[in-house]
Amino acid sequence: MSYKNEQLSEEKVFKDPVHRYVHVRDRVIWDLIGTPEFQRLRRIKQLGTTNLTFHGAEHSRFNHSLGVYEVVRRIISVFKDYPNWDNDERLLCLCAALLHDLGHGPFSHSFEKVFKLDHEQFTQKIILGDTQIHKILEKVQPGFAQDVADVIGKTYANKLVISLISSQIDADRMDYLQRDAYFTGVSYGHFDMERILRVMRPMEEQAVIKSTGMHAVEDYIMSRYQMYWQVYFHPVSRSAEVILTKILHRAKFLYEHDYAFKLKPAHFISFFNGNVTLQDYLRLDESVVHYYFQLWQDEEDAILSDLCERFMDRRLFKYIEFSPNRMMREWMELYSLFKKVGIDPDYYLVEDSSSDLPYDFYRPGEEGERVPIYLQMPNDELKELSRQSDIVEAISGKKRTDHKLYFPLDMLKEKAQNSDVKRILAILNGQGVVNHHAE
Incomplete structure (x- = not known):
């Protein structure tokens, strides 16, 4: 029997809090799970810093990838009996699903922003580079690693395969919504996945949903x-x-200015x-980052030391609602006043925005266009x-953005008698300071 079709002598199962069990019968999948590159995902949290808000959110990219x-x-077990499904794509889909988050770094998206990295590109580099993952995939058949990388890069010829991931x-969202809800302890992320899987149907370019599953x-x-x-925002x-972002910016700044780290x-x-090799990338995980943050608390640089203490001890910044359009004058005054009182605004006065588009219909030619969800009607017409759906129509195409201004209220209170600090606090209180860290 070829390696591609080789089955384990008995099925392996992972006990899982979301899906009850994760079933593995393919030798290829079992071998991929055992590689150093995949095991590294145990040391990358799925939700980054969210565990500082929801203390149960300690789960990893490893959990999610298995999910x-x-x-x-x-x-695939539902699709296998339908004429639009080619079962020769089965192992490719399973490998792409398992490996889709392989390139995430520590604290994922925050880390990517600071160093201008892309986890999908690194996922492809791990799959195509000098790694155990690559050796296993090429053992399936020459060019198989490239096929897996193409699915993850959304360039694979069969769009149906891409749509599953x-x-x-897709399977990614269906897992992380339930998994993240479970570990954060909230009820929002639960939905009837079993029903959705039962009514999914393979079409030429994507999976569609029977109208009865709307x-x-x-x-x-x-x-x-x-x-x-x-949760996420x-x-x-x-x-x-x-x-976290400001710690990394500060450390980079100090390094570039020849600061003597202990x-x-x-x-x-x-x-x-800015010359990261694949080996460098794979060596860095959250345990390593925490190690440096622990040490940097004792650095001579006051900003780096303070920010690391805040992160490690959860002494977080406070925030107010912030409108970049309406509050630019106040922001400029705050920036100037922070400098006057000796608090560096580049590190301690930070505007942050988050935005999401919950569902979108097809907008051809637009950047980041999304393929919509189609319902298969009783006469086989797609809509x-x-x-x-009136519910979905109400939120379709509506991008919501939330802006916050973050600052260290404790530092300001220490200088509360200073007239400039009084002015800072008056501006912030005028905008409604939020006085909780939030539990």
Whole structure:
């Protein structure tokens, strides 16, 4: 039997809090899970700094990746009897699902922004580079690693395969919404996935949903909407992200200005220099980052030391609602006043915005255009979801953005007798200071 078709002598299962069990029978999948590159995902949290707001959010990209694999495995079990499904694509779909988040770095999106990296590009580099992952994929057949990378890069010829991993209703979202809801302890992310899987049908370019499953899809989309605003964009988690980002900016600034660190930041140097190799990338995980943050609390540089203490001890910034259009004059005055009182506004006065488009219909030619969800009517006609659902139509194409201004209220209170600080506090209080870290 070829390696591509080789099955384990008995099925392996992972006990999973979301899907009950993750089932593995393919030798290829089992071997991929055992690679150093995949095991590294145990050391990358799925939700970055969210555990500083929702203390249960300690789950990893490893958990999530297994979950996405399991959802795709279940979808394929439904598709296998339909003429539009080519079962030769089965292993490709399973591998792409398992490996889709392979390139995430520590604290994922915050880390990417600072160093101008792209986790999808690194996922492809790991799959195509000198790695154990690559060796296993090429053992399936020459060029198989490239096919997996193309699915993740959304350039693979069969768009149906891509849609299972990346679309407006895909295995990735179906896993992370439920998994993140479970570990954060909120109820928003729950929806009837079993129903959605039962009514998914393969078409030439994407999976569609039988019209009888419309209400389950409505529930899914509203779950996503609620999770983004109640969990993913929670202002306290964003406060931690702001501090994390500023720590990395400060460390990079100090390195570029020949600051003498007590311990040379060896793991960060290629990131500071902008010449990151694949080996450098794979060596850096959240345990390493925490190690440096722990040490940097004792650095001579007051800003780096303070920011690291804040992050490690959860002394986060406070925030106010902020409108860049209406409050630019106040922001400029605050920036000037912060400088006057000796608090560097580049690190301690930070505007942060988050935005989301919960569902969109097809807008040809627009940047980031989205393929919509289609319902298969009883006569086999396809209709775009928002044309049939009043609930989805109400939020379709509506991008919501939230702006916050973050600052260290404790630092200001220490200088409360200073007239300039009094003016700062008056401006901030005039905008309504939020006095909680939020639990």
